[in-house]
Amino acid sequence: MILCGTLVFPSALWAQAPSPTAPSPAPAGPPAGTAPAQTRFMLSPDYRLGPGDTVEVVIAGRLDVARQVLVVTPEGNVHLPPMGTIPVAGLTVAEARKALVERVQPLFKFFDLTFTVLTARAFEVTVSGEVERPGTYAVTATDRLAQVITAAGGITPRGSLREIAVLRGTTVDRTVDLLRFALRGDMSQNPYMSEGLALYVPPRGPSVSLVGSVARPGEYEIGEDRTLTAMLALTGGLGYQAALGEARLTRVGPDNKKETEGLDLARALAPGAPELELRRGDVLFVPPIAVLQDVVEVRGAFLGTGADPGRTTTVGKQTLVARIELAAGDRIKDIVVKAGGVAPYANFRRAFVERGGISGPRQTIPVDLQRLLVEKDESQNLALLNGDVFVVPVVEDKVYVTGNVRAPGAFDYRPFYSPKDYVLLAGGPDRRAKMSAATVTFPNGKVYKLDEAPPVEPGVVMQVPEVLVKWYEDYLLIASAVASIVTAYTGLFILFKGPLFVPAEGHR
Numbered sequence: 001m002i003l004c005g006t007l008v009f010p011s012a013l014w015a016q017a018p019s020p021t022a023p024s025p026a027p028a029g030p031p032a033g034t035a036p037a038q039t040r041f042m043l044s045p046d047y048r049l050g051p052g053d054t055v056e057v058v059i060a061g062r063l064d065v066a067r068q069v070l071v072v073t074p075e076g077n078v079h080l081p082p083m084g085t086i087p088v089a090g091l092t093v094a095e096a097r098k099a100l101v102e103r104v105q106p107l108f109k110f111f112d113l114t115f116t117v118l119t120a121r122a123f124e125v126t127v128s129g130e131v132e133r134p135g136t137y138a139v140t141a142t143d144r145l146a147q148v149i150t151a152a153g154g155i156t157p158r159g160s161l162r163e164i165a166v167l168r169g170t171t172v173d174r175t176v177d178l179l180r181f182a183l184r185g186d187m188s189q190n191p192y193m194s195e196g197l198a199l200y201v202p203p204r205g206p207s208v209s210l211v212g213s214v215a216r217p218g219e220y221e222i223g224e225d226r227t228l229t230a231m232l233a234l235t236g237g238l239g240y241q242a243a244l245g246e247a248r249l250t251r252v253g254p255d256n257k258k259e260t261e262g263l264d265l266a267r268a269l270a271p272g273a274p275e276l277e278l279r280r281g282d283v284l285f286v287p288p289i290a291v292l293q294d295v296v297e298v299r300g301a302f303l304g305t306g307a308d309p310g311r312t313t314t315v316g317k318q319t320l321v322a323r324i325e326l327a328a329g330d331r332i333k334d335i336v337v338k339a340g341g342v343a344p345y346a347n348f349r350r351a352f353v354e355r356g357g358i359s360g361p362r363q364t365i366p367v368d369l370q371r372l373l374v375e376k377d378e379s380q381n382l383a384l385l386n387g388d389v390f391v392v393p394v395v396e397d398k399v400y401v402t403g404n405v406r407a408p409g410a411f412d413y414r415p416f417y418s419p420k421d422y423v424l425l426a427g428g429p430d431r432r433a434k435m436s437a438a439t440v441t442f443p444n445g446k447v448y449k450l451d452e453a454p455p456v457e458p459g460v461v462m463q464v465p466e467v468l469v470k471w472y473e474d475y476l477l478i479a480s481a482v483a484s485i486v487t488a489y490t491g492l493f494i495l496f497k498g499p500l501f502v503p504a505e506g507h508r
Contacts, residue, residue, distance in 0.1 A: 052121030058114040127152040129201035130159025159201045167198040206280030213239035213288040227275040241288045250283040294326040294386035301346035302339040347395040354389040396459035401426035403464035404433035413458040434467040
């Protein structure tokens, strides 16, 4: 997202790898034949192995399964008995598996070989220039450039998004355009980190402003291609209600005075037309067509267009409340595009549309964005009406532990924790907890006993109830109360020298 010249990267974009942290000693690899505590990484197909990677090799035959955990040596080899030393440095995961299969084939007739990276190698990357916290950061080979920039506090408003230098030694290995990655998802502009690299963020270059009926209004740094066509292609183009013949370009003249002239975008952007080169300080205003327009309201985990006034924060995540013009025939996917896309932390399964009936009550229509956007199921592409409210909630990332525990509350979701682990995070059961009756309630409403619950997911609520009677403690308390009553009554009997209650004459 682009907001006031600052690049913001949602953390959920990199769920496949841990975030870089401050410099720390690299952990030693596990000994061969032992399983490390880390989980398997979701690696990109172009990930290449190097010294320090911890890998797992499983060879399954007809009768038995052999499993080895190996560390790539400084020479770039793995030692796999009885095949011996096999060079893997510089190979992708698929290429390394093929090399291992070729070495195993002469020894086994029937087998299946699985090759997995358990822990990526660690090294240090220095970040300098226009970032909030310049310094050296410990990263792994699964971290990309944007993650390292985020770990350094992000790029300052003075820094360039489009000319980030990737250095190898004192030589510029390449320059990276993070604006293109943020707006267009171009992964070639967000490369993996490797040993020996450093990052330098130079000062911000000349910029232009896009205002009015454009897909993403805002101020943008000019890149290598300085044409208006390239800038509009990068930022999403013009709005569908743009008055192309009424655009105005404001430009700083030779005497530093601003001059505004009309611009017919239909001609300027036509195929074969001369390219309009942008200059520092240019402001392009594209007015909208003034018509009475139907609208829908969007709320929740949307990325926005960069200039939306309705930005807010929900459970620590940026959300949006905005009204969007509704064209005839617009459906869910069209509104998602107009709202800048769905944020990575959106709860795809629990989106819904609120619709007010003219003669009936307001209704809620569920929309499964997972099926629509990922599985391409067009049955979820609901046609929208004027006045609809499209809501995409933020995904839960907490697990709640309540009841008779020492420190009840909300805890960060940890994928491999069992229900009992979360109870321990809450300080464990207190003296009056009845663990045998503890329950786990899932977001879909299903309730399980603690010992029978499936794997925990975000939004789960665990309830540890109170025991009704705690054997000797509660019985002792009851006995003490009864003894106090008996003692008090005996004292009164002695004081008044007779029973306190005398039966009436007619009841003798």
